[in-house]
Amino acid sequence: MEEKRAKNEEKDKVEDGLLLAIHGAKIKFNAHLGEFKVLTDVPTTQGKLTGTIVEKQIPNFKFYDGFQMISLTEWQDFGTAKVQENYVLLKKSTLPGTGKMPGNIPPETGKIEFITSGQVNEPESVAAKGAPVPEQKYDEKCYCDRDFTEDDIKAIIKKLRETEKIKTTSLFYDENCTLSESDKTYKRLCEELNSMMKKHNINTCIRKIHFLAQSYHESSRYGTTLEYSSGKKYNPGNHSDAKAMEHTVEGDGPRYKGRGIIQLTWRKTQKKYFSYVFGKRAWTIKYQEN
Known part of the structure; x- marks a missing residue:
């Protein structure tokens, strides 16, 4: 019996990593049960709209006891395949947030989790009509609980600068910057960011985004480490x-x-x-x- 139970648990883990979350999937937030509703017009899986990471608005989640979400962050543990340029949601995907019951009741923090994927009989493999099956591989777009690579940092800064039409790829290039030349490299920046983030538990995408956005602004787009004004x-x-x-x-x-x-x-x-x-x-x- 123990061996059979272990095999079933392992099978459940595999299924959670393969099954797409679709319209009508059962959800829970702490003790509150409800349903997931896909509001975007997308291709279907088993005849129902396929969930993607854009489905993170309050109307996407209906709870049977009247509980309602107040705020939501970003989906975690989503798939590597895309539907209309957005990553698909899996049965194992979760969405941190805050919600509350009606009336003078304190808000609750937690995360939305899928109880079922919404698929009929929840098969071991997925044949998604109009949507590719997510491969079981590391999601390079998620930075939760992992170090940045040098290429990650280059890509992030390049994207940020492109939005402002800044062409240079150099770091800390302004004349007033007091850093040594050996510290003005992507390798050194990557090392320092990883070290600091580990030390201070900046270990989720949302925390890392906040820190990078703030430091990018304060350092004049990673151009200097010294205020321009005389002081x-x-x-x-x-x-x-x-x-x-x-x-x-x-x-x-x-x-x-x-x-x-x-x-x-x-x-x-x-x-x-x-x-x-x-x-x-x-x-x-x-x-x-x-």
Whole structure:
């Protein structure tokens, strides 16, 4: 019996990785049960509309007890095949989000999961009419719980710059950037990003997107690690926050203006950062007077 149970469990895992999630699939969010509705006009699987990653709106999910989603993020563990240029959803796909019951009841966080795929008898293999069967291979478009490669970083930055019609492929190329030439490479940026993200649990696509978007903006599209302005606006008497941020003498503004790909500004902020990285003594000896 144990051997048979193990085989059945293994079979279920295989099916979850092969079965497409389609219109009418049964879903759950914590203890709330409901149905998945495909709202896009797409090719069908077993006569029903095929689910893809664009189906992530509140009307896509109807719960029997009146529970309703409030916000949704991005689908996880989706397939590698596409329907109308969008990746297909699988029975194993999940969608994190927040929802609540009607009335004065606190919201719940969790993730939408498929109980069934919506397919008749849930066959071991899928013959999707109008939709290719997803292959069982690593999804290169998902960055959850894996390191970036150097090519990943190049592709991401290239895409971002193309939207702004920036032609250069160089990193930290602006004249005011104080990085050494050996640190202005995609290899070094990739190493630092992977190391930092592991350390601080930036381990999902959504977290990584937020960090890359913020750092891309703050560093002038990965063009510099030093604020362009002189920093005089941060001198005491020139800024309302100067005293609170420990700027007490003329010159503190330029000395502690924005630095790094997140543009940390102010003496108090940089002191906390360098004390965290190098220790208090290193801050006192090396950075306080520079």
